[in-house]
Amino acid sequence: MVKTNKIILRTTLVLSYLLITSIILFLISSLFSYFNTGADRSEILHTKVERSDLYLPKISWKNDGNEGRFINNQTLQDVENDYLDAWYVKHIANKVNITSGLDDYYTKNARENLFNFIRQNKNENIHIEATTLEHNPNIEFFSEDGQLIALKDDHVVEYKKVFKDDILMLETTEVSSYKAILLLEDNFWRIRHLVKEKTSELKKVVTSSPIKIGIMKGINYYPQATPWNMYGESFNINVIDADFKIIEGAGLNTIRIFVPYEDFGKASVKAGKIDKLKQILDTAEKNNIKVVVTLFDFYGNYDVMDWTLNQKHARTIVSAFKDHEAIIAWDIKNEPNLDFDSRGKTTVIAWLEHLLILVKSIDKKHAVTIGWSNTKSAIILKDQVDFVSFHYYEDIDDFEIEYQLLQQKIPNRTIVLGEFGISSYGGFWKPFNSSKTKQAAYYKKIQKVLTKNAIPFMSWTLYDFDKIPEDVIGRLPWRFIPQKKFGFITKKGVKKPSFEFIAK
């Protein structure tokens, strides 16, 4: 008995010793790590210079020489950075009516002119959201001591929205020419004088002779395993090639694919992603399939300060594929009208319009369209697209009338049904809603209308999917579960009855 007690006592002592030691150790180490957190010491030295993508309008220097001293590339790059930053801080200052940042990019006399505007606008509760999309500067003169530059900036495309009491009063795009004098002060190229010499409103580009697209029988395409993530780690061109053979074999000639904005690297488009897109387009060409490329997927900001970045993204992609034979059209954005409420109709339309202008200016060969989500919005910018495209998920019985009404409103453009389809899901969340037979019946019926009216179409979609990203349709199970079953082919690769009506 005594022995047992002794053992218990010893064990308790040893254990409590261990416990107390570990608690003390833990406390000391927490204290130690607390005093060692915070800024990295190397930051004191400012050794790395970070420049994030904030403002990247298209800038084309006219290198035709200049009076005075020869300007080297290093200096030109410095001037470019500071000159664009000067515009950027001016836009920010006019947006929020504060003057911070202006001191670095405008000399003492010049910044007074900006302060006057800010003072007035602040008093009257006016603010201006603006950006410039294009600059064509030309150094006219560089002084011998390297301290003064006279430059001319032609064809500056300036988009502006003027608000008073937070109500949009005016929206305008101006094209102007400026002359500027820049002085090198404190290692900044600061604007000393700025004179607007010419200005006019940007002429809206109306495509009077739209690019023809032929008879389009198509489908919206994502690989079965990687919907909404087509260019990721599990990219496999062989899978896509096999799918394209199925699509072509079914009698279809077109697919619609999506280019996600962030995944592609936003303003600095990643070369690897471009390469994957190229492989897809090359494979499509090999299989005699034309491609509608939808840009700006998963993008929804539309903020004026974001425009230059969006434009750079589009510029990079469109320039890379402007001569690709597989492309039939650029779809600027999928269902932008869904963002009208949250982002403002004017903003979204202006955003689309400037992208249309941009894409058209680069690629004159391929058609341009916008994938509206309903017939109501389809008339927006109808004269600026080459063909109108809209999506239809409403009652199939009204479709023919809706389409004909739209044709009356838009007589001079081909109207493409860019997305339509029905889920074959009929389970717990939506019992008796649908089935594979009902899906087949839907397609049979709509194909009759499509054939009768010779309507170009692209259905949704080839495969049933395993999972749908939350961003696409949300996390409500009665919404995303049916979304998985829109395919003509099941997850296991079995063709549903609807497959018979995929093309006719």
Place this chain on the structure above:
Amino acid sequence: MKSKNSLFFLFSWLVIHSITAQHSLTLLTQEKQFVAGSVILLEFKADHTKDYQLYCTNSYGSTLITSEIKNNKIIFKIPGHISNKKGILTWKVINTDPPFSGKVQIISKERPTSLETYLGPPSIEAGNTDFTMLVVIPTDDLDNPLKQNTEVVIKHQFLAMEKKEIVFTNNLIAHQNIFSPLKIGRMILSSASLGLNSKEYDVNILPAIGINFNIFSKRNHEYADGNQITTFYTSIIKDKNSNVVSDGTFVDFFITNKKGNILKTSGTTINGIAYAKMIHPEWEENWIIKGYIIGISESNSLEINYKQVIEKFDIIFSSNNRTLTIGPLISFMNQMIPDGLQVKLSIYKEGELLNDVIENSKDGFVVFNLNSNIYENGNYVLKVTTAGITKTFRTIKLW
């Protein structure tokens, strides 16, 4: 004619806007060009009085202006900070259909009130090839650069020469290159435009790089005593236009001795002359010296000789041959050689060098002690060298 109000009607450019019948606004203001600083009123006739907003934008920013109503006219008064700035002013009446807009041009005033002047570089090299640049931005009292092709007179004076040149503004600035004269000095510059004179600016004209020069030497005597100092110096170094080179020009002197080894000394110029010094050798020498401004110019070759001072010396062995007393070391007038002459003792045993011991002379003598703990008793070969002379003692017995 110069008051603000009369300027307002000075230019009668006709603006005709196509105003459709259903439109209720008619522009009354006919002027399309204003001088900066004048009052700009945009007046409209309207059949009803209602507040309008006017968007207007110039070189620096944009804003909205609210209308005033006076005598059934709708008047927009452009704020001073906008009407003061040169450039295109675009306006647009908000919420009218069709859109009602126009442009006016604001030009700078006729005469400048300041000549913003930038001069650089501030010092240039004489000789007609280097130049400085004067940039002038004539601006009016509202800080607007004057119009294209404004005349600017650029004046400069140097010694007896005074010159005036006329240039015209282009891209808001006027500029002129001013080439350096042949002589050094200070050039005074100024500019003038339409009766306004700038303040005075100056540019230093500095000498150009030196051309080839001569070198000379100076010494107390020609003996190689290892004590006196020879000074080398240059002629007055000048540039190609005979300007004395800038003080501080660095001159290197390379000395090649009899064995072909190179010694180097250097100096910087003051008033064109550079001095450099070198201690005399300890034995007979023949030096060839050449001066260089590295990469720029060089001198002639100068040859100088040094005479041997010590022809012979005595060595006395004492304390079991372990103490060597060398001396007296006698110089050219039989005086004791100044302290510091180097004497070297080389100790050999059985054909093998054991040690070199170097001592400096003091009061004309040098004493070597060969420690018995280091150098055991026996036969040694000892060599004593000084002033280029070597004396050898074979089989000296230490005990």
